[in-house]
Amino acid sequence: MSENTFDSLLQEDRTFAPPAEFAARALVSDPDVYARAEADPEAYWAGWARELHWSKPWDQVLEWNPPQARWFLGGKLNAAYNCLDRHLDGPRRTKTALLWEGEPGDRRAFTYEELHAEVSRAASALRSLGIGKGDRVAIYLPMIPEAAIAMLACARIGAAHSVVFGGFSAESLRDRINDADARLLITADGGYRRGGIVPLKRAADEALTEEGGCPSIEKVLVIQRHVDGAPVGGAVMTEGRDLWWHEVVDAASADCPAEEMDSEDLLYILYTSGTTGKPKGIMHTTGGYLTQAYATTKWVFDLKEDDVYWCTADVGWVTGHSYLVYGPLANGATVLMYEGAPDAPDRGRFWKLIQDYRVTILYTAPTAIRAFMKWGAEWLRKYDLSSLRLLGSVGEPINPEAWMWYHEHVGGGRCPIVDTWWQTETGAIMITPLPGVTETVPGSATTPFPGIRADILSLHGEHIPAGGGFLAIRRPWPSMLRGIWGDPVRFQETYWSKWQGETVGSGDDTQPGEGVYFPGDGAKRDERGYFWVIGRIDDVLNVAGHRIGTMEVESALVDHPAVAEAAVVGKAHELKGQAVAAFVTLKEGLEPTEELKREISDHVVRKIGAIARPDTILYTADLPKTRSGKIMRRLLKDIAEGRTLGDTTTLADPSVVAQLKDDYEAKG
Numbered sequence: 174m175s176e177n178t179f180d181s182l183l184q185e186d187r188t189f190a191p192p193a194e195f196a197a198r199a200l201v202s203d204p205d206v207y208a209r210a211e212a213d214p215e216a217y218w219a220g221w222a223r224e225l226h227w228s229k230p231w232d233q234v235l236e237w238n239p240p241q242a243r244w245f246l247g248g249k250l251n252a253a254y255n256c257l258d259r260h261l262d263g264p265r266r267t268k269t270a271l272l273w274e275g276e277p278g279d280r281r282a283f284t285y286e287e288l289h290a291e292v293s294r295a296a297s298a299l300r301s302l303g304i305g306k307g308d309r310v311a312i313y314l315p316m317i318p319e320a321a322i323a324m325l326a327c328a329r330i331g332a333a334h335s336v337v338f339g340g341f342s343a344e345s346l347r348d349r350i351n352d353a354d355a356r357l358l359i360t361a362d363g364g365y366r367r368g369g370i371v372p373l374k375r376a377a378d379e380a381l382t383e384e385g386g387c388p389s390i391e392k393v394l395v396i397q398r399h400v401d402g403a404p405v406g407g408a409v410m411t412e413g414r415d416l417w418w419h420e421v422v423d424a425a426s427a428d429c430p431a432e433e434m435d436s437e438d439l440l441y442i443l444y445t446s447g448t449t450g451k452p453k454g455i456m457h458t459t460g461g462y463l464t465q466a467y468a469t470t471k472w473v474f475d476l477k478e479d480d481v482y483w484c485t486a487d488v489g490w491v492t493g494h495s496y497l498v499y500g501p502l503a504n505g506a507t508v509l510m511y512e513g514a515p516d517a518p519d520r521g522r523f524w525k526l527i528q529d530y531r532v533t534i535l536y537t538a539p540t541a542i543r544a545f546m547k548w549g550a551e552w553l554r555k556y557d558l559s560s561l562r563l564l565g566s567v568g569e570p571i572n573p574e575a576w577m578w579y580h581e582h583v584g585g586g587r588c589p590i591v592d593t594w595w596q597t598e599t600g601a602i603m604i605t606p607l608p609g610v611t612e613t614v615p616g617s618a619t620t621p622f623p624g625i626r627a628d629i630l631s632l633h634g635e636h637i638p639a640g641g642g643f644l645a646i647r648r649p650w651p652s653m654l655r656g657i658w659g660d661p662v663r664f665q666e667t668y669w670s671k672w673q674g675e676t677v678g679s680g681d682d683t684q685p686g687e688g689v690y691f692p693g694d695g696a697k698r699d700e701r702g703y704f705w706v707i708g709r710i711d712d713v714l715n716v717a718g719h720r721i722g723t724m725e726v727e728s729a730l731v732d733h734p735a736v737a738e739a740a741v742v743g744k745a746h747e748l749k750g751q752a753v754a755a756f757v758t759l760k761e762g763l764e765p766t767e768e769l770k771r772e773i774s775d776h777v778v779r780k781i782g783a784i785a786r787p788d789t790i791l792y793t794a795d796l797p798k799t800r801s802g803k804i805m806r807r808l809l810k811d812i813a814e815g816r817t818l819g820d821t822t823t824l825a826d827p828s829v830v831a832q833l834k835d836d837y838e839a840k841g
């Protein structure tokens with residue numbers, strides 16, 4: 174989103190108080206929760222943690238040696254036990270835990286008792302394969318119940334999962350498996366997407382066999398995806414390495430005691446893009462993560478016993494971890510999971526799902542909302558959406574037009590919207606309205622969740638009471654990342670060095686900069702004190718709510734034999750928020766054809782996955798660089814978005830930029 178659009182956002186004066194009827198029944202309707210949390214944040218978080226089941230209570234709530242935090246020290250618990258076993262004593266035993274619909278229309282449902290049995294069998298099977306506490310398991314699956322089951326089975330036996338989004342390429346999968354030294358891979362023959370089959374097992378085979386493969390992988394568990402009783406098929410099983418899930422898991426015992434885990438034991442690793450070409454393995458541990466995932470799910474979504482909660486995120490992203498699996502199941506909720514695309518078989522699919530399952534809470538992304546807007550409200554009018562009572566948004570800033578459309582057409586004007594800001598690294602929601610308390614403004618994530626200390630700071634750490642600056646988190650929070658797998662230096666440098674050596678804050682509210690977290694986002698604060706998160710200020714793109722590093726795409730581009738040099742920037746895009754715009758210099762003597770562009774673009778998809786496919790590729794004889802040789806991405810962005818050029822005086826060759834801009838405009 175450009176600065177100009179952003180300034181007009183701040184003039185947004187439509188406000189929406191919680192509807193009286195909603196507030197009257199809300200779990201939280203008293204704004205005093207904020208002051209109570211502020212009075213003693215550790216006691217407040219300990220209060221939340223006590224709502225979980227601990228086999229041994231903690232001795233200390235927090236130990237904070239920046240940048241290393243440890244929460245609920247000495248406490249023992251198991252995340253899967255908290256999501257399943259703990260609900261089996263009362264009426265939740267027979268309550269629906271998971272409702273699932275495949276893209277072709279096949280349906281499955283699990284009560285808590287049934288899900289517990291499935292997870293226990295899967296956990297026994299993993300144990301029989303020699304997997305246990307301290308191991309890593311890679312999960313590469315479509316959106317089928319087994320994705321959640323596999324995650325919880327790992328958690329049950331104390332193995333950390335590393336879920337790799339099914340849209341990532343074989344090579345991305347291989348890199349992630351190798352970085353984490355995963356011993357086991359869980360995948361499926363295929364999944365459905367827009368009528369076609371995504372051949373995951375084939376990609377997995379490629380990951381495991383080509384270019385050095387994955388030496389740490391011992392076994393591959395393969396789930397057979399069925400439709401109408403017939404397997405999707407297509408999986409070629411490798412003798413001695415590959416095992417069918419249904420053969421191993423169905424035969425396994427449903428009696429599998431949960432491993433007692435330390436609060437700070439690793440629960441999972443999830444890879445996300447940063448400013449270098451190599452994705453970061455974000456580490457989340459057990460007690461603190463589960464506490465905040467649980468707390469935020471309950472309060473932000475005002476979760477009640479009879480809700481049907483639908484989070485549309487894929488389990489391959491953090492939203493799928495915290496708000497499809499751990500948060501809602503820890504709350505004993507009924508969760509809907511859908512496998513496929515929103516326009517399969519037609520553009521009414523989401524609304525049909527809401528009608529069929531009587532969904533009460535919907536959590537989705539601005540990019541989806543913008544697509545729905547484009548498709549038109551007539552698709553919604555064919556269905557009964559009256560069951561909905563609360564809407565959520567996540568992944569990128571939501572533009573006020575999309576917010577209003579969501580409010581009017583999906584929410585029927587009666588549902589509060591919670592625009593939730595957080596990241597893979599924060600593990601759980603950080604800035605958000607509380608639907609029974611907060612007056613919302615379209616486009617603003619409003620205020621920090623109770624107990625979270627967010628701020629907007631200048632480059633030197635001064636508190637900015639109103640206006641723009643760097644988003645900062647000034648106090649440790651339970652679900653914070655504990656590190657980057659295998660790279661403590663990068664952890665420190667990426668998140669904790671922005672204000673190192675500075676004094677952060679103002680007046681009598683200051684602190685050393687060492688303990689202040691930098692999320693990589695720019696933000697502004699309005700007169701109400703509300704936060705408006707503008708977007709990344711680093712070389713990270715947000716394409717359709719997915720994080721992609723410019724360097725990752727650049728490495729994929731220069732990996733093509735025809736490419737000498739490449740630069741990638743994010744370009745404002747009507748639906749996706751940002752799109753990948755690539756500038757490419759070909760090797761000497763090569764013909765800059767349209768066909769070669771397609772080839773280069775396909776190469777990026779092969780290297781990373783379809784989410785990284787460049788929207789535009791522009792050939793250029795040279796890239797604009799500073800005299801010290803750094804590519805001037807800001808200028809390229811100006812060109813890609815058709816703006817007048819900024820200052821080019823520090824450029825090695827200003828004519829390069831003028832030429833590029835002309836070329837870009839000629840392309841349209």
Ligand code: WT7
Binds near residue numbers: 618
């Ligand atoms: C980045 C994190 C949070 C789970 C999904 C994405 C952007 C996320 C919002 C929001 C403005 C947002 C930020 C953030 N972002 N939610 N409500 N308003 N920006 O997780 O892939 O780790 O990406 O997404 O730029 O840093 P992620």
